[in-house]
Amino acid sequence: MFNQWESEWVQYITPEGEITPTGEKVWDEKSTEEKLRFYRWMTFIRLFDRKMVVLQRQGRIGTYAPLEGQEAAQVGSALALKQEDWVFPSYRDHGVAMIVGMPLTQIILYWAGRVEGCKPPEGVRIMPPAVPIATQIPHAVGAAWGSKLRKENSVAVAYFGDGATSEGDFHEACNFAGVFQLPAILFCQNNGYAISVPFTRQSASKTVAQKASAYNFPGICVDGNDVLAVFEVMKQAVERARQGEGPTLIEAVTYRKGAHTTADDATRYRPFDEVEEWINKRDPLIRYITLLKNEGLLTEQEERDWEENAKQKIEQAVKEAEAIPPKPSTHLFAHVYAKLPPALEKQKEELLKKEGTYHA
Amino acid sequence: MPRLTMVQAIRDALCVALRTDPHVLVLGEDVGKNGGVFRATEGLWEEFGDNRVIDTPLSEAGIVGTSIGLAVSGFKPVAEIQFLSFIYPGFEQVVAHCARLRTRTQSAFPNSLVIRAPYGGGIRAPELHCDSTESLFVHIPGLKVVTPSTPSDAKGLLLAAIQDPDPVIYLEPMKLYRSVKEEVPEGWYEVPIGEAKKVREGEDVTLIAWGAMVPIAVQAADAWIKEGVTCDIIDLRSLYPLDEETIVESVKKTGRVIIVHEAPKTAGLGAEIAAFIQEEAFLYLEAPVARVTGYDVPVPMFALEDAFRPDIHRISRAIHQVISY
Ligand SMILES: Cc1ncc(C[n+]2csc(CCOP(=O)(O)OP(=O)(O)O)c2C)c(N)n1
Numbered sequence: 171m172f173n174q175w176e177s178e179w180v181q182y183i184t185p186e187g188e189i190t191p192t193g194e195k196v197w198d199e200k201s202t203e204e205k206l207r208f209y210r211w212m213t214f215i216r217l218f219d220r221k222m223v224v225l226q227r228q229g230r231i232g233t234y235a236p237l238e239g240q241e242a243a244q245v246g247s248a249l250a251l252k253q254e255d256w257v258f259p260s261y262r263d264h265g266v267a268m269i270v271g272m273p274l275t276q277i278i279l280y281w282a283g284r285v286e287g288c289k290p291p292e293g294v295r296i297m298p299p300a301v302p303i304a305t306q307i308p309h310a311v312g313a314a315w316g317s318k319l320r321k322e323n324s325v326a327v328a329y330f331g332d333g334a335t336s337e338g339d340f341h342e343a344c345n346f347a348g349v350f351q352l353p354a355i356l357f358c359q360n361n362g363y364a365i366s367v368p369f370t371r372q373s374a375s376k377t378v379a380q381k382a383s384a385y386n387f388p389g390i391c392v393d394g395n396d397v398l399a400v401f402e403v404m405k406q407a408v409e410r411a412r413q414g415e416g417p418t419l420i421e422a423v424t425y426r427k428g429a430h431t432t433a434d435d436a437t438r439y440r441p442f443d444e445v446e447e448w449i450n451k452r453d454p455l456i457r458y459i460t461l462l463k464n465e466g467l468l469t470e471q472e473e474r475d476w477e478e479n480a481k482q483k484i485e486q487a488v489k490e491a492e493a494i495p496p497k498p499s500t501h502l503f504a505h506v507y508a509k510l511p512p513a514l515e516k517q518k519e520e521l522l523k524k525e526g527t528y529h530a
Numbered sequence: 531m532p533r534l535t536m537v538q539a540i541r542d543a544l545c546v547a548l549r550t551d552p553h554v555l556v557l558g559e560d561v562g563k564n565g566g567v568f569r570a571t572e573g574l575w576e577e578f579g580d581n582r583v584i585d586t587p588l589s590e591a592g593i594v595g596t597s598i599g600l601a602v603s604g605f606k607p608v609a610e611i612q613f614l615s616f617i618y619p620g621f622e623q624v625v626a627h628c629a630r631l632r633t634r635t636q637s638a639f640p641n642s643l644v645i646r647a648p649y650g651g652g653i654r655a656p657e658l659h660c661d662s663t664e665s666l667f668v669h670i671p672g673l674k675v676v677t678p679s680t681p682s683d684a685k686g687l688l689l690a691a692i693q694d695p696d697p698v699i700y701l702e703p704m705k706l707y708r709s710v711k712e713e714v715p716e717g718w719y720e721v722p723i724g725e726a727k728k729v730r731e732g733e734d735v736t737l738i739a740w741g742a743m744v745p746i747a748v749q750a751a752d753a754w755i756k757e758g759v760t761c762d763i764i765d766l767r768s769l770y771p772l773d774e775e776t777i778v779e780s781v782k783k784t785g786r787v788i789i790v791h792e793a794p795k796t797a798g799l800g801a802e803i804a805a806f807i808q809e810e811a812f813l814y815l816e817a818p819v820a821r822v823t824g825y826d827v828p829v830p831m832f833a834l835e836d837a838f839r840p841d842i843h844r845i846s847r848a849i850h851q852v853i854s855y
Contacts (some may be wrong), residue, residue: 232654232832261656283654283832301658302616303588336587338619364588366564372587431656439563499837506827517795517825521837524844 174376175423180403181393185452187460196402202467207249208397209462212241212455214480215265218274221484222264222281226432230492231281235262239395239427242454243359245269246400247327247422250408253293256313256326258306261299262359262426263329270296274487279494286497295324303364304330304337307356311343314354314411325353325411333364335381336372344419348385353411355404356419359394361426366439382419394422395454425452499524531713536706539681539714540570540646543688544608546718548578551606554692557584558593558610558646567612568648568707590620594645598627601643606692614649614701615661628697629672644691644698649677650742650792651839652705654832660704661829662741662793667699668770668802674723675769677701679744682714683767686721694723701769703741726773728780732760735849736780738803739790740766743840747790750845759853769799777803778810785816786852790840795823817855820848 182193244265279287288298300306310328382389407418462468562585565572597607651660678684691698751761
């Protein structure tokens with residue numbers, strides 16, 4: 171199922187953890203610190219993701235969308251962004267969110283069904299996860315437009331899945347981005363499935379990337395489990411955008427190792443062999459760790475230390491999130507309008523009365 | 531008779547329809563191999579094949595739009611929208627075409643199609659999955675809108691919807707998908723669209739509800755029996771057309787009415803029903819028609835959903851209010 175991509179994609183690190191001939195120069199130019207940063211984030215995000223699945227099983231958060239397997243796509247792309255750039259994520263992009271500055275506690279609150287978790291800290295330009303598929307893509311294009319009109323240097327990124335490319339919103343956003351030559355990056359994590367529906371049922375196109383040609387901007391296919399290639403492709407797209415050269419569609423070919431959400435059973439629709447192949451042979455983290463170790467940049471001890479450190483931070487964040495007092499019922503009315511209309515004030519009072527309930 | 535949950539009864543209805551009528555098609559996101567995210571189409575793809583139980587691309591405009599084309603060409607599509615909250619890309623197709631196709635073609639072509647969609651809260655679902663937007667559809671002339679509150683009504687209403695010559699929006703309260711099992715008749719039977727159901731006979735107050743609010747209305751009413759107050763409880767089942775007769779008859783008997791819905795208050799279906807009641811039974815009213823509804827705020831994420839959804843306490847307060855008016 172990978173042939174159509176492998177003939178075209180950018181790949182710098184093979185699934186076996188070897189640098190490809192085209193990747194050598196890119197790899198050599200990276201500092202050790204940069205190389206380790208990829209590893210640290212990918213590991214951190216995987217551990218966070220696994221913790222969230224456990225929290226869901228324990229009933230401490232609600233339904234959760236795991237991202238395991240997509241770490242390289244998220245880390246590589248998000249690390250190519252700057253503080254002033256805009257991010258419009260989907261519900262599976264917690265890795266991206268963390269990297270651009272969304273506190274873990276917020277992400278945990280969000281999945282615990284608490285609206286407070288949607289709010290980014292001051293200065294972090296990320297929107298809450300978009301739940302209706304593809305709807306965030308035009309927003310990113312709009313934010314890119316704003317940046318262009320204001321002659322700012324920032325770019326805007328929309329994160330979405332392969333399924334999203336079937337919605338009108340995706341195509342309409344591409345069209346605007348192309349027509350107005352906007353500094354937007356449309357970043358598709360093609361994980362092969364939209365819930366149960368394989369990409370072959372999503373589109374008769376060979377790739378997502380090729381769709382960009384209809385809108386007359388570059389569409390680039392990259393091995394989404396190769397963090398180095400994703401980073402480079404994203405960096406180039408960001409540079410193009412900053413220089414006023416317009417949008418790019420990036421297709422990062424990846425795989426979600428787990429179910430669509432904690433409410434889904436992926437064994438119903440994915441062949442066992444395929445899943446095994448992705449988990450055992452194509453994992454983004456394993457290949458990168460192999461590479462680092464072969465290069466003498468990471469020892470077993472350092473690996474254990476980093477995992478330990480990450481786990482502690484995650485546990486701490488869970489503790490903090492769970493200690494944040496729940497909002498009162500009247501919070502329903504907070505932030506609905508800048509100023510609450512009188513009719514809503516009345517409803518709010520009515521809700522308060524309910525607290526002193528009348529029992530028959 | 532087999533004992534089924536609502537979601538099993540819906541599946542059974544689809545199965546019976548697919549077996550009985552070769553023109554029936556089931557299409558939507560994840561309805562095929564996966565059997566639907568709520569398992570409402572479980573096993574149908576295996577039994578009826580890829581040409582009759584169809585996994586579509588992720589596109590509500592595509593699903594509704596092609597269903598219209600299929601209907602015009604003589605098929606009876608039963609389209610699933612995975613959650614009602616995600617129908618909006620297809621809303622234009624519903625409003626601008628589906629609802630008025632009969633008028634615009636002067637009945638030249640068939641237009642028999644069903645759009646099924648889970649809706650409503652109470653199951654700790656993720657953000658934005660839980661809206662109750664039935665009134666958006668009730669407001670559109672040309673559509674019929676139904677919603678069951680029991681497994682056997684679910685099956686009979688769905689078969690009636692499939693049999694109906696006009697487009698029907700069939701809303702499935704997620705909260706009730708698996709909450710009870712009951713005996714559901716086998717084979718084809720229909721619950722007529724446009725007929726409400728009396729869930730309880732009472733003398734003092736009329737409670738009007740639908741979908742997931744019905745069992746809550748029943749609980750609230752039961753709590754008042756020991757106080758000597760009995761409620762006539764109407765499960766509308768059909769939101770358009772309304773069973774005007776059943777409503778008026780009950781109001782004339784009790785003179786006191788409470789409408790319960792999960793959707794926000796403003797321009798909710800309760801407003802329409804209240805207006806209708808004062809038109810038809812004004813002189814019988816002993817108290818203003820009361821509404822117990824969701825608040826006029828975006829349906830909250832699940833941490834606050836219990837505060838948003840009408841509960842027995844709010845209904846109880848309303849009962850107290852109308853009887854002591
Ligand atoms: C407009 C809309 N339709 C349907 C859904 C239900 N739904 C949630 S996720 C999903 C699949 C999305 O697949 P994809 O875009 O490939 O992203 P992935 O989940 O694989 O990351 C569907 C159909 C939705 N959220 N929004």
